[in-house]
């Protein structure tokens with residue numbers, strides 16, 4: 483039976499924020515895999531990436547496998563967790579997978595790029611990640627929740643879509 487809720491989605495899609503809100507609302511624990519990675523290695527995610535993406539992804543897989551065994555927990559993942567099938571197999575074992583689908587436009591706050599050239603790289607990077615990963619987020623999702631309205635509305639949407647066993651509150 484699924485006893486965990488696993489949030490997947492692009493960087494900035496709301497996984498941490500909504501994970502915390504849901505944990506309060508449902509009385510479940512909350513774990514953020516990015517935070518666990520930093521705790522486990524005593525290094526920041528940026529420091530780990532400096533040693534190469536494969537180095538980071540190997541640690542991410544190690545920590546994901548451990549966290550996936552949690553009980554009655556909301557698990558917020560790193561944006562790239564879907565890049566390895568084994569990560570998702572581990573998470574699916576006890577977890578209901580929810581894809582937080584927030585548009586790049588919403589993530590970047592509808593910014594006017596002409597006026598803010600320094601943010602252009604960020605938007606381009608997010609668009610690229612979206613194109614590379616959107617099909618993976620959909621492929622692994624048990625439930626897809628749009629997060630382009632308010633946080634409160636998204637929390638309600640998620641709760642409405644949960645099976646009764648996970649909805650105790």
Ligand SMILES: Nc1ncnc2c1ncn2[C@@H]1O[C@H](COP(=O)(O)OP(=O)(O)OP(=O)(O)O)[C@@H](O)[C@H]1O
Nearest residue numbers: 492493494495496497498499500561629631632633
């Ligand atoms: N529906 C929403 N309405 C308003 N702000 C939102 C909404 N969803 C997310 N945000 C805001 O977007 C920002 C990024 O959210 P958050 O840090 O939770 O994303 P994340 O998916 O955990 O990102 P990362 O992958 O970088 O850890 C936060 O400031 C959050 O409050």
Ligand SMILES: O=C(O)C1=C[C@@H](O)[C@@H](O)[C@H](O)C1
Nearest residue numbers: 492493516527559560561562
């Ligand atoms: O989208 C990604 O590939 C990442 C997202 C973050 O959550 C971190 O896990 C890391 O910066 C990699």
Ligand SMILES: [Mg+2]
Nearest residue numbers: 497498516558
């Ligand atoms: Mg986060």
